Amino acid sequence: MRALAAAVFGNGRAGWLATWIFLLAEWTEQDYLSPQAAGYLIMLAALALTVRYLVRPGLAHPVRSRPGRRLPPANLPRERLAVHGLILIFALALAPTHQLTPFVLAGLLLVMALTRRLWPGWLPWLVLVPALVWFSLGAKDFWQGQLHMVVGDIGQVTSSVDQGITGRFTGDAGRTAILIVRVALTGAVGALALGGWWVRHRRGLHSLPLVVLAAAPLAMAVLQSYGGEVFVRCYLFALPFAALLAAGGLDAALGARAAPGPLATTTRVAHRFPQAGPVVVGLVLTLLGLATITARGGGDAYLSYTRSDVAAVADAYRLAKPGQTISGLSADATPLGFDKIGVVSQTSIEDTCPRYIQVTDCVQETAPDYLVVIPSQDNYGQIYYGLRAGWTDRLVADLVRYGKYRVVFDEGGSRLLARTGGGEGR
Structure with missing residues (x-):
């Protein structure tokens, strides 16, 4: 995540804020030793390489090129070729590792291509083809005879909501409180991301790709209920880009340079209360961390x-x-x-x-x-x-x-x- 944040914002404060928001708000408990966690790590590495070497202009920069024209990144062709090879290796590793991650990675790369950031535009297919081949051949024994498990939920958004949100509010008062904390934490991260987008938008930094990348994983709810855990996965895959957007807002609250972009004007509040920004940012990060500890520990009694x-x-x-x-x-x-x-x-x-x-x-x-x-x-x-x-x-x-x-x-x-x-x- 740190590499991805540095590729988007550079090595300044905004990148570090994004990293800490990601770490402090990751309540899903999907970072244990498992295929999902390994696949997620590979996906983040692929995204970091892509944004660093294959994206122009950057995800946090406005597009200035003519419509329909993609500019190659400002690096050497051999560097881009090496990154293509690494992403192909990552795609081959992801294909048999987890049923969602390779398709999510391909979808995120497709968003970058559609917003005219990605070079070249065929890169999403480089990730998608190995996953489709594995599904068709390697996973044939699984889905043959039970294809309904894979395609039966397509378009059943109500079912996804029932299983993934309303159906999970079962149990005693303690468990209900933990679930409320998880929902509130998810909403807080979303609100911070929207706030970060608004601040950047007011400054003329139209970060449309980051917004679409953060929202794109929600499409999974249209395709699969994932055993009632689809919204947990939606949050997990959206979190890196939501953290990037949120970091833009918190960085602005500190009254410093909005990276990347022009110098931000210092607000009147910052003039009158120079310590307000650091206090607010520190309070936000502290609350995120405490909420995540509470949310992650909610199942310790039986897990x-x-x-x-x-x-x-x-x-x-x-x-x-x-x-x-x-x-x-x-x-x-x-x-x-x-x-x-x-x-x-x-x-x-x-x-x-x-x-x-x-x-x-x-x-x-x-x-x-x-x-x-x-x-x-x-x-x-x-x-x-x-x-x-x-x-x-x-x-x-x-x-x-x-x-x-x-x-x-x-x-x-x-x-x-x-x-x-x-x-x-x-």
Whole structure:
């Protein structure tokens, strides 16, 4: 992000402000070790290289060339050729990494081309073709027979809103408060971006590409609900450019040069209260950071795992034979999926037992070979569905009493149950 900000604003203060806004407002928790995070990092690197070497005029500069004419950037052809090669490598790496990121990168490059910034205009296709080839060939086994998962939500904006916003306001008062903080933080970043655009517009710095780039990821809501998380992804992909716009406004609040562009006139407020600008900027950054800490920590009660939790799952992997099933009570509150992918089936009881109504019967009907029960699942049931504390203890006691399961691992409140006749204890 720092490289992208420097490519847009130079090495001055505005670039650093954009970097800090990005870091302090990234509440989506998509920066853990995952394909999404790796793809996002590659995308930012590709954007930074593009803006630095393949964009003219800059994203924060007005267009002065004649319509229909793109000027080559003011660098050597061999530098541009090297960047083309790097972006092709990035595109090849992104194609199998994540289902959204390569298409978002291609879309952002297309925006730069349509606003007559990008040189050459065919660069978006260089990114798009590897993703389409991978989808057609490499991912064929996934979408063949379930193409509705990919195209079924196209145009269903109401469904995206229901799943991505209104449908997420479930759970107790604490969770609702966290969700309100996330929505407010998202709105605050949007307001700062609009404010930054307005300030630059008043100074004759028409940053249309930055505005369109920040708004473009919202198009994903028209194409996919993404399992109810599409607006989280919209925010994630819009954040770099929203941070750039917001930085322009905060930089102006400091009463200094609006980079890039002409010298800004110092406001009357700045004359009377010379410390007002730094105080306002410091307060904004502090509030963003505190809100992000609050928003990111909202799920710790059921998303944080102890060594005992991981050991219970590891024991399930050790005991389970190929083709058997390991289940957790909730996919969001169980550390499954770090081993034996495709060897054993890894499922969630919540998928077939909404709100855990008659959960004991659900487990017996589903009959997984191994059932992981850990404290985070108990917290999950309390937060989302208002269940009483200790409901997982009662579930374990019932399953053992009925003779359907036996406990084969019990450590620190984390337990692994094996279906009678389904495996051996350790």
